[in-house]
Structures are given as C-alpha cells and as structure tokens.
Amino acid sequence: MAFQVYLSGEIHTDWRQQIIDGCARQGLAITFSSAVTDHAASDAAGDGLGPDCEGFWRDHKSAKINAIRIQNAIQRCDLAVIRFGEQYRQWNAAFDAGFCAALGKPYITLHDASLVHPLKEVDGAAQAWAQTPEQVVELLCYLLKA
Structure with a gap:
C-alpha cells in the first residue's frame, strides 16, 4: 500500500509538482492528494447550491464544499x-x-x-x-x- 501524502497550501507555484516528480525519480510509493488548485474552480465550488451571490456567502458555501475534500484527504493521509x-x-x-x-x-x-x-x-x-x-x-x- 502506498504512503498517503496530502499537499496543502499555496497554489501559485509548481512546488507540488516538484515534490511529486522528485519522489517519482526516487521510486517512492506515494499517493498524493491536494485541495483543488484551480483558484476559480475552488471559489465556484458552491455556486450550484443556489442563486449566484458575491462576497461572504459565495465564499462561505464554497469553503464548506471544499472542506469535504480537504478534511477527508487529511484524515486519510499518513x-x-x-x-x-x-x-x-x-x-x-x-x-x-x-x-x-x-x-x-x-x-x-x-x-x-x-x-x-x-x-x-x-x-x-x-x-x-x-x-x-x-x-x-x-x-x-x-x-x-x-
């Protein structure tokens, strides 16, 4: 079974890919997971739950949807x-x-x-x-x- 690593945080550079590629070169049996790294998609995660809105309520809905993925990934990671x-x-x-x-x-x-x-x-x-x-x-x- 592969070691599970969750990659969290900053989404504006390629640090995740550098780690993934470096581990692949080393032949490490690791499965990586992450939050959604497409900023626009992450911000829009809750848009399907109701009328379009801006500001706090849009962010609030999307944060809750994103938390489902993030919390599950963190709970499963090593x-x-x-x-x-x-x-x-x-x-x-x-x-x-x-x-x-x-x-x-x-x-x-x-x-x-x-x-x-x-x-x-x-x-x-x-x-x-x-x-x-x-x-x-x-x-x-x-x-x-x-």
Whole structure:
C-alpha cells in the first residue's frame, strides 16, 4: 500500500509538482492528494447550491464544499506537507496545519526563513520545517527507504 501524502497550501507555484516528480525519480510509493488548485474552480465550488451571490456567502458555501475534500484527504493521509508562499497569506494552510495537529497527523511545513516568526506556532507543532521541495523529497526518502 502506498504512503498517503496530502499537499496543502499555496497554489501559485509548481512546488507540488516538484515534490511529486522528485519522489517519482526516487521510486517512492506515494499517493498524493491536494485541495483543488484551480483558484476559480475552488471559489465556484458552491455556486450550484443556489442563486449566484458575491462576497461572504459565495465564499462561505464554497469553503464548506471544499472542506469535504480537504478534511477527508487529511484524515486519510499518513503525512501532510503544508506550503506557505510569499505572495499571499495562506490562512487555509494554517487551518489545515491546525486540523492535522488536532487529529495527531504529522505534518511538515514548507516555507522560507522570512516566515519563521509569523509561523512559530504552526512550525512548533510540525514534525519538520523544510525550505525547498527538494528537502521535502529528501525527508520522504528517509521515511520510506531508511
């Protein structure tokens, strides 16, 4: 059975694909899951539930629909990797980290050194902090090959 890794957080760079490709090159038996990474599709997840609306209620409906996928993926994973990028504040990623911590699911944070202070509590509950996707691949190699 493959190791289950949930990839959470920032959606504006290719960090997920870098990890997936790096693990494939290492021959690691990992199944990856993620939230919907198409921003427009994620924002529209609840649009089918009623008349079109903007702002809070549209986001509220879509967040609840997206939570079905996210909560199930986190509950099923063996490990989560939670990415915080520079461009936007990823409140959803912080929420995912808290959900992992509440469930006792191990997680690795992935962010640069400029975010150490703002993420001190999130990093404090993490099993590791990585700064690059390559470091995450190295950790996964250790976990699955050692």
